[in-house]
Amino acid sequence: MSVTTSNPVPAQGEFARFAARFAEDRVAVFGLVLLFVIVAMALLAPFISPQNPYDLGKVDIMDSRQPPGAKAGDGFAMLLGSDGMGRDLFSSILYGLRISLTVGVLSGVLAATLGLVLGLIAAYAGGRIETLIMRIVDLQLSLPSVLVALILVALLGKGIDKIILALVVVQWAYYARTVRGSALVERRKEYVEAARSLGLSHARTVFRHILPNCLAPVIVIATVQTAHAISLEATLSFLGVGLPQTEPSLGVLIANGFQYMLSGKYWISFFPGLALLLTIVAINLVGDRLRDVLNPRLEK
């Protein structure tokens, strides 16, 4: 490539420096490790969970509502107890994590893509297009996400695809606003002029040259937003307007335990919530550190 300043791939040494700066904060490293463990456990759920909680042949109703540590009929110890249907809670949580993470990540990626494209178009095109896009962004951001999501699921109905759509609608504006902000700065820089005078098309200039230079803040937003999406999905599912019982995410598990809560069987809601909390905390810790490391104003 002739325009080296817009090279998006950092050199090896640059990444090592980035990693070293990230590692300066022990708490953030702990968050990263925790996040890796959580993702690995979710991915490996079928191999490491003691029971497939959705295989009716494996679940025994006689095991229902057992406290943490009780022995199941099959002989294995139910570390975190069991739910009202006799499912091992630890296994349910591992499977639930998969669904929660999938919904969070998928909606995050889609929202980021949509927000990136619209934000870049707004910054690059300017004029009426920019005004239109940014007015929609303002409108969206002036309403709280939980309300927008509730209204959307009210209109769209239940189902994993509809929840993802609702979460995308809730999130995209944050990306669009952030990307537009950095793209407006980048657009005036010389390398953009250079790219244009080399005769590169608008699309190529925007996506190959401006975009890579706007990614740092997007990465930070992406961590925060993914955590937010996971939490929001759990909230909607808990309220009974999110995922159906056939897609038992952590929120659905917590909702199922709610009815047993008042009789003192706390673990059915407590442990899935703890898993949700740890996931969100881990993502936020990583995101917080990324913000510090990627912020050029804080560079030593």
Add this chain to the structure above:
Amino acid sequence: MLAFVIRRLAQAFFVVVAMVVLVFFGTYVIGDPVWMMVPGDATQEQVEEVRRTFGFDQPVYMQFLTFLGDVLRGEFGRSYVHGSSAIGLILDRMPATLELALAALVLAIVIGLPLGLFAGLKPDHPASRGIMAVSILGFSLPTFWVGLMLIMLFSVMLGWLPATGRGPTMVILGIETSLFSLEGWRHLFLPALNLALLKISLVIRLTRSGAREASLQDYVKFARAKGLSPRRIIGVHILKNIMIPIVTVLGLEFGSLVAFSVVTETIFAWPGMGKLLLEAIQRLDRPLIVGYVMVVVLLFVTINLIVDILYSALDPRVRLTGSQS
């Protein structure tokens, strides 16, 4: 100033119009509402009659104009489930929600401000680190789960506070409220604390960064050099200056408290309009959903408008940057 107010009013008007259009096309065009009103075994004639009665046989623009007229008159039809006027139901439930949101706002200030001030003035104190850790946790904790844990701890295990409902209410100045009895406060405390949690974290962060910044300013140094007591410096000089952003943010957050009360009200069976909305969503009660959305949007736009105008009166820079964009 006048130009700013007019521009801001136009903007607010635009938001309301946009929401009316969105809500109309959202509810009236996606899916046919007639099928939710007729029984499953209705004949074709009955379906057509319902369609005519509610005006769904009209062309889209006519329906939109009718809808617009309804909105202007504050009329959203009768709730399918309750059978009475949707707007009446919502307004009936509104005091309970506002009471909850207001109590949460007060809790956020009463708890968040002193903690944030302490953390900002003594940033190296171990307790400050603890406060900041708690505030990060507060941002991460899913509200609904914390609600469950509060019920678990205070109602089931300790038995100190009731877990559900609003308790006895009294009618004061025509508004039903539970603020004037001990039993009412006992019912209010847990849901209000639950709702306030996020805002407590927010207030801690805002106050801390404000206090850190302010304590380095020249006027604080000067006050100290003059020999004023630390209590007076903090209470008068620092607090006064950091209150502006905090009050602004909290004003804007009041709307989000009302929206988030949907979650809290459901957990604690608090009879507010959030719980009403959720029941309406589950039963596809359109007039109620539309009515709720319009009421909340109006509430939001009004709050934002008031806060913006107040803020621009306090800080002229806001007006100036507004006119450039």
